[in-house]
Amino acid sequence: MGALSHLKVLDLSRVLAGPWASQILADLGAEVIKIERPGVGDDTRAWGPPFMSDATGVATAESAYFLSTNRGKQSVCVDIKSAEGQATLRALTRDCDVLIENFKAGDAARYGLGYEDLAAINPALVYCSITGFGQTGPLRERPGYDFMIQAMAGLMSVTGQPDGAEGAGPQKVGVALTDIMTGLYATIGILAALAERVRSGLGQHVDMALFDVTVAALANQAANYLVGGINPVRLGNAHPNIVPYQSFVVKDGHLVVAVGNDQQYRRFVEVLGCPQLAGDPRFATNGDRVRNRDALVPLLQGKMLERGKEAWLGLLEAAKVPVGPINSVAEVFALPQVAARDMRVTVPHPQNAELSLVGNPIKLSRTPVEYHRAPPTLGQHTEEVLSGLDK
Numbered sequence: 001m002g003a004l005s006h007l008k009v010l011d012l013s014r015v016l017a018g019p020w021a022s023q024i025l026a027d028l029g030a031e032v033i034k035i036e037r038p039g040v041g042d043d044t045r046a047w048g049p050p051f052m053s054d055a056t057g058v059a060t061a062e063s064a065y066f067l068s069t070n071r072g073k074q075s076v077c078v079d080i081k082s083a084e085g086q087a088t089l090r091a092l093t094r095d096c097d098v099l100i101e102n103f104k105a106g107d108a109a110r111y112g113l114g115y116e117d118l119a120a121i122n123p124a125l126v127y128c129s130i131t132g133f134g135q136t137g138p139l140r141e142r143p144g145y146d147f148m149i150q151a152m153a154g155l156m157s158v159t160g161q162p163d164g165a166e167g168a169g170p171q172k173v174g175v176a177l178t179d180i181m182t183g184l185y186a187t188i189g190i191l192a193a194l195a196e197r198v199r200s201g202l203g204q205h206v207d208m209a210l211f212d213v214t215v216a217a218l219a220n221q222a223a224n225y226l227v228g229g230i231n232p233v234r235l236g237n238a239h240p241n242i243v244p245y246q247s248f249v250v251k252d253g254h255l256v257v258a259v260g261n262d263q264q265y266r267r268f269v270e271v272l273g274c275p276q277l278a279g280d281p282r283f284a285t286n287g288d289r290v291r292n293r294d295a296l297v298p299l300l301q302g303k304m305l306e307r308g309k310e311a312w313l314g315l316l317e318a319a320k321v322p323v324g325p326i327n328s329v330a331e332v333f334a335l336p337q338v339a340a341r342d343m344r345v346t347v348p349h350p351q352n353a354e355l356s357l358v359g360n361p362i363k364l365s366r367t368p369v370e371y372h373r374a375p376p377t378l379g380q381h382t383e384e385v386l387s388g389l390d391k
Contacts, residue, residue, distance in 0.1 A: 002029015003367040007194070010092055011035065011073065012080070012101040012113075014042045016146070016176055017210065018130050019069040020183025021190065022100055026072025027360040027369040033092065033385055034073040034376065035080070041378040042066060054351045062351065067375045071347060071357060075376035076385045086111050091389050093118045093125060097203075098190055102130040105140045115205040125203040126193040128186050134209035144210045146176040153178070153214035158221050161236045170234065182213045243289035244268070244297065247326065248304040255304070255312055258322040262286060267319045272303040349374040 007030040011022040026032040036042055048063035079085040101108050108114045115127045132144010150156050150172045160171035189206040197203060221232045232240055239245035247256050259265045262285055266278040277283055282292045289296055309325055316323040338344055342359045349355040360369040
């Protein structure tokens with residue numbers, strides 16, 4: 001039995017943030033019913049190539065994007081714009097513990113499927129809304145997309161090469177990180193509401209906004225501004241509060257060195273063959289190094305160019321200096337660590353028995369995650385779920 005095998009989730013969301021949350025709940029054992037538009041389905045079903053190949057190597061209609069975030073769910077096709085479809089969803093809600101939706105603010109209520117509507121049917125329902133800007137505030141009615149929110153919420157302002165450097169300019173993160181983080185925060189909010197429900201017997205409305213999540217995720221960069229009055233700027237692969245904590249060019253590529261304290265710094269410069277930089281008053285403490293990074297980093301970079309990746313990896317790892325290569329995705333999945341941690345799993349699909357997906361990183365000792373369903377084909381479970389449903 002999974003940790004959440006006692007729960008039933010109705011997922012009205014699409015694309016990434018909502019489906020990411022419901023996939024986590026499914027991996028943890030919850031029964032998840034994914035509602036999709038008849039004949040079309042989730043937008044991401046068409047977001048390819050690549051598309052999954054079947055056993056004979058022929059491409060199917062299942063996009064890699066959809067497969068990445070819909071494992072463990074049942075697909076049920078319902079026309080939410082029709083009176084019949086709305087009645088069906090209200091009937092399904094009666095015995096659900098959680099509902100996740102990502103309509104624009106106010107749109108679910110237009111269909112009679114808002115929080116107040118469904119709480120009247122099922123007071124114990126935990127109802128999670130995911131929007132660009134939340135249910136309140138002057139921007140509540142605006143649509144929100146990951147890329148746009150990364151820009152508006154400040155994430156892109158601190159991502160990319162600094163002004164004056166080659167390729168300078170703001171950059172988005174290479175995955176839809178705002179959507180992913182919102183899915184994670186939504187999961188936390190849902191689980192918190194379910195935990196409180198044990199005491200009160202009542203559900204509640206979980207109001208999640210991509211914008212809020214991205215502002216929160218600015219973390220130390222936001223605190224640098226709020227506490228220190230420093231408006232953060234782009235530093236490329238450097239860190240605003242720690243030096244040296246960045247990538248370096250070596251003879252045959254790049255390495256990341258992540259020095260987290262003064263002891264590690266001393267060991268680092270000793271390995272580099274310049275121990276005098278540990279005693280230099282400009283660089284003795286992390287605060288000194290942050291203030292004098294423009295003087296220190298070129299000295300370190302010059303020494304790093306003397307050897308290649310493998311040589312530096314061996315020397316720095318032996319000295320217990322945090323260091324790592326910049327791996328491609330292919331190199332990541334070739335690592336023995338990925339296999340040891342079950343971060344690549346096989347989930348048999350009706351069209352491909354050897355479908356590989358990324359594993360769930362949550363490791364529970366007694367109730368581990370399970371991959372009991374492959375990502376569904378469109379409408380695969382409509383008849384099974386809706387047959388005999390009392391409307």
